[in-house]
Amino acid sequence: MDLFESDLRVIEAAEELAATLGADKNHTVAAAAMDTNGVIHRAVNVYHFTGGPCAEFVVMGLAATESSAPLVSMAAAGDGGRGLMPPCGRCRQAMLDIHPDIMVAVPTDNGPQMRPVRKLLPDTYFFPDADSRRLLRFSKKYYDAVANGTKVTTVRFDDPVVPGPYIFVFENDAAHRTLNGMVTNVQHYRLDQMTAEQACLAPGECMDEFRGSLRARYPELSDEDEVGVVEFELI
Template sequence: MTTQSHPVDHELVEAAAEVARTRCRGDNHTMAAAARADDGRIITAVNAYHFTGGPCAEMVVIGAAAAQGAYQLDTIVAVGDRDRGVVPPCGRCRQVLLDYFPAVKVVVGQGDRVRAVPVAALLPESYVWADHQVEDD
């Protein structure tokens, strides 16, 4: 399967990397995420690690975006602390991103292989959460 890549939003990657460098401290916050809203704003967040399954940085950035009135995201990236670079979303985050923003692009890869791909490319044969949509009669 060939996946179409999109230009990488390097400003977005750097925003996440800056938050990872300056705000991720200790074991509670180890990942940063940045998302570009459809109006151009960049929203950032960090994960809230907890043994009970605290939210990933991507999930926190979705909530932070909504709290700021940004309900459509164009691109998202996660970056690890300790200079780990771009980290792909976990399975749960992939599914949530697909459900909330089916057209969102996700930055993945390392070094010269960093690329932005449609979230659907990260979940081939994905589950479609259709029961939350209201059908018009």
């Protein structure tokens, strides 16, 4: 999947800061994180034998100091031309607890890719007292429909949405518009057994076309998989 322009900006910010490092062995990794306002925060690690904080930890603290907005994406890069670096296990756990819907840049054989942090730490322990703010992502083309209340449902695959308050984030939106909303209900159905009524399709919409659009969005989706129908409202 191609990266959004906003993803590339976060990766570039981390790599540009990492390129300035190298003279001081106590600071060897840079991290950049974008919040829901579109602000990119940058910071470096503090290497120390007692377990000085990773760059991802420092940038989370910096972002919290400068803004109350939750983080939507993160990238880290090493000095000396080491390039993009995946987060360590401790950073993954902290991000999952504090920013559970953050996307994290990782290097792959096909170049940088963005991964949901929960995919980097499956079957993990959850810290129930983290009091994290949840994000629900939409394509930017749906902003008007969500904002005016004509779109009140969305269908998701392999996305652990649960009822409760969310910040609605519109991906790759140059204006970085967000809306405050509430997920009121989530129902799961097997794709090949799902009806038009369960999918909340408008009159005249075709289930075959609906299934095809879902498969285009989620290439790994099979007929036997369950999808979640998420009902939401603005608050």
